[in-house]
Amino acid sequence: MGKEAQVKLLVLDKNTGNPLTDAQVTVGLEEGAPMSSMNMIGGMFDAENLGGGTYLVKFTLDSPGYYTLHTHVIPAGKSMHSMMNNHMDIGIIAK
Numbered sequence: 001m002g003k004e005a006q007v008k009l010l011v012l013d014k015n016t017g018n019p020l021t022d023a024q025v026t027v028g029l030e031e032g033a034p035m036s037s038m039n040m041i042g043g044m045f046d047a048e049n050l051g052g053g054t055y056l057v058k059f060t061l062d063s064p065g066y067y068t069l070h071t072h073v074i075p076a077g078k079s080m081h082s083m084m085n086n087h088m089d090i091g092i093i094a095k
């Protein structure tokens with residue numbers, strides 16, 4: 001906590017298993033377990049596309065505890081509505 005953390009995500013196509021190189025990866029950090037508080041710290045934001053299907057999420061947490069990184073992928077050419085079909089939660093512990 002109190003310094004920048006980075007999480008690198010490798011995003012693969014569900015059907016082919018190939019890296020998704022031009023997706024939009026939108027994330028939000030929730031305080032607590034998934035869907036427990038729905039308090040999204042700093043709102044939703046996009047991960048940085050590093051190429052090769054890799055996306056970088058950067059954030060800084062000021063308080064210790066358990067957080068949920070909600071990750072959503074919108075494949076190129078797909079609408080916003082597809083994001084909840086391409087969703088994964090990642091547990092984060094700040095200390």
Ligand SMILES: [Cu+2]
Pocket residue numbers: 034069070071087088089
């Ligand atoms: Cu989620």
